[in-house]
Amino acid sequence: MQPVNAVEFDRVVKTYDRGVRALDGLTLAVPESSIVGFIGLNGAGKTTAIKLIAGFLTPDSGAVRVFGREIGTRDNSYKRDIGFVLDEPLFFDWMSGKEYLEFAGAMYGVALADVGRRSEELLEYFDLAEKANEPIRTYSTGMKKKISLAAAVIHQPRLIVLDEPLEGIDALAASTIKESLTQLAGRGTTILITSHVLDTVEKLCREVAIIHRGAILLQCKTADIRTSAHRTLADATYSSLEELFVDLVSDKMKKKHLSWL
């Protein structure tokens, strides 16, 4: 039997109203129990892809599958298996952190007896216990990201989708988030993460997928970056993901220069 992918984009095309083509035949497979870094420039199509998984958008053509099921807006039961941390954290900011976690747990269908216990553990784990009863709107960006992640894992999802979870947060919060993701990956949770921090992606992810102008340029194991890059760009040698990314993407862009420099 063929293993089922946690997420699969099959020749997905998405064009916005203004005629901007955000995804141009995106094909991507995220194998179950893997941790995949989804990287690209601003406007490359990462957030659009994430929004398709969340059901906030529908593709013009092609299909998006989660654990083998094609997703549509009518049936959102597939979200039981997913936890989302989106670029703009989603929550009711007038709620306290504790209330939000209990609310999220209940919405995901976690037994009420477990919701309270898990909320308290998560607040403790993410160093939020002290502010547990304060409204989320008073939290710092890092704390908001942590509470989003806590809400995304409260129901023990099989897949976690994170859109820029490390953006705008301090080193300590970033470290807590990375540590929790490593632990989750260790117990078999599939993680799809977009980030601009390529160094972190390289260390955290087992696989990377580079998206540019709505299509995948390269998908490979992090350990195979060099050999895969060789196949894509002949005679290239790379010491890091960042070097590879810059070379791959800049190769597709028009080179710019300043006349006076």
Next chain:
Amino acid sequence: MNNPLQRLVRPGEWILFEMEVKGLFLHPRGMHLIALTFAGIFLSAWVYPVASPFVPVVLTVFTALEPQFNNILFRTPREFESMSVFPVSWERVVLVKNAAAMALTAGCLVIASMTMLYFSPAVPNRGDLFYAILYVSTVMFPLIHLGNMNSARHPRRECGLRIADLIEALWQVVTLGLVSIPFFVLTGLFASPILCLAYAAATAAFWYHGSIRRTAQLIEREHVALCSR
């Protein structure tokens, strides 16, 4: 075995209900109620020769709670998306949000009555109270249904004290006037409280069996548009 209430309410729905009720008082829009209560007290200072002393109470509460009826998906800017990441049944969400709106209306009517009638020169009798309850039961479900449709078709991203909110509040008063017509016909022309009760029951049945499902279907159909608003 679960008791009937436990069977009726699914896990998580109590918390959603609680959050809906709490949300009104934790969000600045709860201030509308206090501001409008002062206006209501001012209106209560007169005797209404042909109408009930409960008129200012009803007007105040239904206007102040307008977002609970007409904007159930977006009290705060990203509330709809926030709910959409959960594997929710929109039918149940609409049901719970409507139930919370009704509970809030009932609670606020009691509190506003106690506050405003204290300042009213008219002393309401049992008949006034009976007709006030009868009136609220006839307008509640039509208002909920129209609010549900409005919430899915013309949602506002947030609720506050902007021009759009004031227009909606005024529109709520006009709608309240329109949905009051059956009550005045049934009590004025037919002088029949029984017919009023039957009408209220029919509107409740329509809400439970029709409005909730239609609203949920509309939300599912407009889901992407609602998310990208």
